Amino acid sequence: MELIQIVGLIIILFALTRVIKQIKKKSMELEEGIFWLFVWLLALLIVIFPNFMSYLATVLGVGRGVDVIIYLSIILLFYLVYRIYARLEKLEREITKIVREIAIRDRYEPKKRD
Known part of the structure; x- marks a missing residue:
């Protein structure tokens, strides 16, 4: 695992914990919380599996991931x-x-x- 992936994981895990905390405290609406959980989980998958973005770029006809x-x-x-x-x-x-x-x-x- 590259250093940038480790840094990305730390940032994403921190953001996920903040979203979960805000949902529990009801300072964020459930729909918004689910949206942000989805965004951060998607970011987590991208950091863990960076080659997936290259595959997706090929499928979509874009140059790079x-x-x-x-x-x-x-x-x-x-x-x-x-x-x-x-x-x-x-x-x-x-x-x-x-x-x-x-x-x-x-x-x-x-x-x-x-």
């Missing part, structure tokens, strides 16, 4: 940016709704001044 990892990483990043954008839009709608409700309530129930 590293290129497959880069392409998949870019796709994953775009997906995550989309999820963040969708969540941000939802939060903005919720904040707007709350602010409107407060404004309407305060109009009909003015605060008493001391």
Whole structure:
């Protein structure tokens, strides 16, 4: 096993333990936790079996295994940016709704001044 594989294993195992800890503490939703467990387990398999990526590159018609990892990483990043954008839009709608409700309530129930 190469030094880079050992370093990768340590980082991945640390990330896996953090995800599991967050799921147990319920500071991460179960669906998100499963997603991140899948991502880190996939990374673990890539580190343990690096030749698989070369095989996958051949099957997909890509030059090298590293290129497959880069392409998949870019796709994953775009997906995550989309999820963040969708969540941000939802939060903005919720904040707007709350602010409107407060404004309407305060109009009909003015605060008493001391």
